[in-house]
Amino acid sequence: MSEQRPVRIANCSGFYGDRFSAALEMVEGGPIDVLTGDYLAELTMLVLWKARKKDSGGGYAKTFLSQMEQILGTCLDRGIRVVTNAGGLNPVSLRDDLVSLAHRIGLAPRIAYIQGDDLIDRVDELIMSGHTFANLDTGQPLADAGVEPVTANAYLGGWGIVEALGAGADIVVCPRVTDASLVLGPAAWWHGWAHDDFDALAGAVVAGHVIECGPQATGGNYPWIEEIVDRRLPGFPIAEVSADGSAVITKHPGTGGLVSRGTVTAQLLYEIAEPAYANPDVTAHFDTVSLCQEDVDRVRIFGVRGTPPTENLKVALNYFGGYRNSMTLVLTGLDIEEKAGWAEAELFASLGGKERFREVDVRLERFDHENADTNELATAHLQITVKDSDPLLVGRVFSNAVMELALSSYPGFFTTSPPTAGSAYGVFWPSLIPVGLVEQRVVLPDGTVRLVPHTAGGAADSTDPDRFQPNDTGSPMVQQQSTQRVPLGRICGARSGDKGGNANVGLWTRDPVSYAWLREEVTVETLRELIPEAHDLTIHRYELSNLMAVNFVIVGLLGEGVASSTRPDPQAKGLGEYLRSRFVDVPVSLLN
16 A cells, blocks of 8 residues: 555554553544554563463453454444554464454454464474574573573564555454564555665654553653643554654644653653664664654654664563562661561571572662651561472461561561462563574465565664763863752653663753763763662663663663562663652753
C-alpha cells in the first residue's frame, strides 16, 4: 500500500496490565489507521510461561482478547488495522481465540500471526553447534552457568507485519517482536518502503520507541510535574508517520496530559543504552533525532539517520532461579542500627547461619526522623530476603523464625506482613544469535505460510561508552560563577528504567546553557557520588547533545534482572527521581 498522507498509528498498551479502557478510547476518540499495543516486557515472558504451564492454551496477554471484544466491530467498519505483540509465547492460541470470539459476535476478521522467535526447543542444538549464548553483561556462556532456560525468544523485526498487512490482515498477532516493530511494520507497509530505506525505517523506530510505553509520552511519569496542567489520566499517544520517516507525536483532542518536547525527550531516553539503537531492521541513531514543537500537543520528530542492522538478533532467555522470601521488620525510635543488628543476628542464629542459604540480602531502609512528629516518621525498615533452591528452607521455616522474635528481640518489634511461604523467581539472561539462524514466518489469513527474509546486516555500530568532552565554551563561565547547593532536579529532568540486570537513567535540560553545565559537571564519577549503591559498578556514559541530554547505564545495579532483584525498586523506575533529589552545586545564573 502506498499513501501520500501520514499513517496514524495509535498505541493502547504500554505493558500487560495497562489501562484496560485505552483500546476503546483510541478507537472512539478520533481517526486512526492502525491500533497497536505493547504487552511484553522481559518479566512478562516469565509470567506468560507460568500461565502456559497451567493451561497449554495460555501464554498470551488475555486482556487483549477482552479489549478486542469491545472494539472489533468498529475496527472492521472503519478499516482500522490492529497490530499487537499480545501473542507472547502462544500467538497461535491467541489467533484461535480471536477467531472464536469473532464467530460468537458475528464477525469474520482476517487474522495473521507471526512465528519464529521461540528458540527454546533449539537451545541445546545451537549450543552443540558452537553458539554459546554468552550473557551480554557478563560474557559467561550459558552452558557454564549450569542452568536450563524455560524461555528463549529472539527479538524479530517488522517485515513479517508488512507481509501480513499486505495480504489484507485486519489483525496481526505477533510474538516477541521488538517494541518499535509495532510501528515500523505498519509504516513500512503504508508507505511502501524498501528494506534499505534506512533513514525512513530509523524514523519509524524512533516514533515506535516514543509511543511503545503509552502515556509515558503524553505526560505520564514526567518529572517536571508543574508542566502537566491537565492532571486527568493522559491520553494514549499517536504517531503520525510520514513517507520520509518523520513523525508527529500527538494524542486525541480533549484528553488529559501533555505532548511536548519534554515529554517526548523523556520517553526517548527511556531504557536505552548507546545512541546507536539496534533493531532487527535498522540501526537508528538517536543522536541525530531533532524535535520541534509544531503546535499544542504536537511534536515533530525529524532528521533521524539509519544504517543497516547488525548481523545478530538479541535473544531474551529466562531460567528458573529457585525460591525466595522476604520479611520486613519495623524499627522505631532510638538505636535503629543497634536494633537492626540485634534482630539480624538473632534470626540467623536460630536458622543455623546465613551459609545455609544460597543468597541473603539484608537492607536497612532509614525513613526515621529525629524527634518525629508522628509515630510513622520515627520508623525504619529492616528488609531481609533469602534465596535457595529448597522451597521449604525459604518458606515458613524462614518467615516463622522471623515471627518467633516478636517477644524476644528489640523493643517495638513488629512486621509489615504475616509469615508467608516462599515464591519461585526467574533470572533474565540476555544474549545474541546470528540473524541467519532465526527463521521468521508469517501465517496469512488464508493459511499460507511465508518466510520473511531478514535485512542484510553490517558491522555493529558502536558509540564509545564513557565518551566525555568538556564544553570549551561553557566551562570557563561555569567555573567562574558563584554557585548554590540545590537538588539536581532544579535544572535536570530524568527518566530511568531497566534493561535486564542493568539500569539506565537519562538526564536532560531545557536550555543550551544548562546543558553545557550538565555535560561538563555530571560525569561518571559524579554519578557514583550521587548514587552510592553504584559506587563499585561499571557505568557507561553517552552524550546526546541534540536532545540536550546525557544517558547513563549502570551495569548490574538490578542484579540478575527484575524477577530476581532484591532492590525495593527492582525496575529502577524511581532511580531518576532519586537522582533529581540529590544536592549539587549549580551556578546561580542557571537557577534564575
